[in-house]
Amino acid sequence: MQKVYIANTSCISPQESFRTEEFFSDWKGVQTDTDQLHAIEPDYKTTITDAGKRRRMAHLIKMGVSTSLDCLTQADGTYRMPDAIMSATAMGGLEDTEKFLRCIIDNGEELLNPSNFIQSTGNTFGGQTGLLLGHHGYNVTYAHGGYSMESALTDAMLQIQSGDINNALVTGADEITATEYEVMRKMGFWREGRQMGEGSNTFLLSNDPANSFCELAAVTILHDVDSNNITEEIAKFAENNGMAPEDIDLVLTGTDCDKIADKTLGTSNYPTTDYKQWCGQYGTKSGFGLWLGSQLLNKGIAPKGNQWEKRQLKNIVVYSEYRMNDYTLMLLKKD
Amino acid sequence: MDNLIEQLKQQIIEELNLEETTPADIDAAAPLFGNEGLGLDSIDALEITMLLEKYYGIKISDPKQAREIYSSINSIAEFIKANKQ
Numbered sequence: 001m002q003k004v005y006i007a008n009t010s011c012i013s014p015q016e017s018f019r020t021e022e023f024f025s026d027w028k029g030v031q032t033d034t035d036q037l038h039a040i041e042p043d044y045k046t047t048i049t050d051a052g053k054r055r056r057m058a059h060l061i062k063m064g065v066s067t068s069l070d071c072l073t074q075a076d077g078t079y080r081m082p083d084a085i086m087s088a089t090a091m092g093g094l095e096d097t098e099k100f101l102r103c104i105i106d107n108g109e110e111l112l113n114p115s116n117f118i119q120s121t122g123n124t125f126g127g128q129t130g131l132l133l134g135h136h137g138y139n140v141t142y143a144h145g146g147y148s149m150e151s152a153l154t155d156a157m158l159q160i161q162s163g164d165i166n167n168a169l170v171t172g173a174d175e176i177t178a179t180e181y182e183v184m185r186k187m188g189f190w191r192e193g194r195q196m197g198e199g200s201n202t203f204l205l206s207n208d209p210a211n212s213f214c215e216l217a218a219v220t221i222l223h224d225v226d227s228n229n230i231t232e233e234i235a236k237f238a239e240n241n242g243m244a245p246e247d248i249d250l251v252l253t254g255t256d257c258d259k260i261a262d263k264t265l266g267t268s269n270y271p272t273t274d275y276k277q278w279c280g281q282y283g284t285k286s287g288f289g290l291w292l293g294s295q296l297l298n299k300g301i302a303p304k305g306n307q308w309e310k311r312q313l314k315n316i317v318v319y320s321e322y323r324m325n326d327y328t329l330m331l332l333k334k335d
Numbered sequence: 336m337d338n339l340i341e342q343l344k345q346q347i348i349e350e351l352n353l354e355e356t357t358p359a360d361i362d363a364a365a366p367l368f369g370n371e372g373l374g375l376d377s378i379d380a381l382e383i384t385m386l387l388e389k390y391y392g393i394k395i396s397d398p399k400q401a402r403e404i405y406s407s408i409n410s411i412a413e414f415i416k417a418n419k420q
Contacts, residue, residue, distance in 0.1 A: 055352045111385045
């Protein structure tokens with residue numbers, strides 16, 4: 001079976017992560033006292049140069065298209081054409097959805113703005129990326145809640161592993177809106193001291209190991225897991241992929257409100273680092289964990305500020321948990 | 336009439352999200368659609384139709400009529416002046 005490698009990445013997050021190494025200089029990250037971690041956005045005039053196309057794009061689409069195009073940018077400034085485009089979003093274009101719904105209420109279901117409707121669907125940033133590239137191949141969006149990112153990655157991996165395609169562009173993105181925050185606050189979702197986050201994470205997956213960041217060896221989605229058994233699940237995941245549990249050098253944890261899982265992982269023998277402290281909570285946040293893991297392996301560094309920061313990392317597991325329902329594991333390897 | 340033209344320019348910039356355009360950039364006599372002038376498209380035409388109904392109470396249902404009215408800011412302003420309710 002063909003192995004899958006991460007050939008390139010791009011990330012817009014609440015940290016200095018887009019076209020800069022700043023985040024890795026101090027590891028403190030940009031923090032805020034509020035319970036919202038907003039993305040640090042680039043000047044979109046430099047990432048989406050066509051003003052006519054840019055003007056209809058909402059926040060989410062600009063983020064998704066920007067990381068997608070950035071990930072494909074070659075040394076001469078032209079874009080590499082991927083064989084396939086897979087996109088992931090838990091909530092889709094919320095900003096446009098809210099504007100459209102507001103318009104329905106305010107205008108008595110008449111005089112509805114077509115742009116907001118067109119741009120509100122989850123597949124818009126994947127579609128816009130395809131249009132800007134002139135891409136006529138496979139282009140699919142996964143809107144599968146807390147495991148949208150993993151679903152898109154699985155699709156890309158299966159097609160590369162089976163030899164159907166040589167490479168795929170995979171982007172996961174979600175945005176914060178004031179209304180979503182307020183609705184979820186009223187539902188009690190933010191009471192646990194969690195910070196809401198947003199961002200866009202893109203990966204160019206390829207069957208070519210040359211100049212790759214690392215291997216994306218496995219992605220799995222777990223259902224009905226007992227939180228007390230999280231460490232056993234990680235051990236089983238390692239064994240299923242031909243490794244001993246002690247071969248795992250780092251677990252990047254995206255723990256949420258599952259206190260049992262937090263405690264179980266915290267007291268396990270696995271070296272752990274919480275990536276959600278930097279990106280916040282959102283549907284496709286495991287993309288940030290994957291971006292961070294691939295960066296660590298590519299740079300040959302470990303997160304600062306813990307006892308294993310001098311450790312040589314070869315195998316990283318990215319763990320994700322979302323609303324105590326969706327648990328996912330991804331394995332990154334670097335020889 | 337001049338006030339109406341300036342008001343229309345501002346409303347079109349806001350409703351069509353022409354974020355890098357100011358009223359001074361728009362030539363009221365220039366074509367709104369196609370490669371010249373503002374270079375607007377068919378979705379913009381739909382939004383201008385909604386704009387006219389929302390702000391001026393004017394309904395345009397005949398596409399042939401719309402093509403003539405939407406040829407420039409000046410022609411839209413003249414139509415509003417003649418038909419505003």
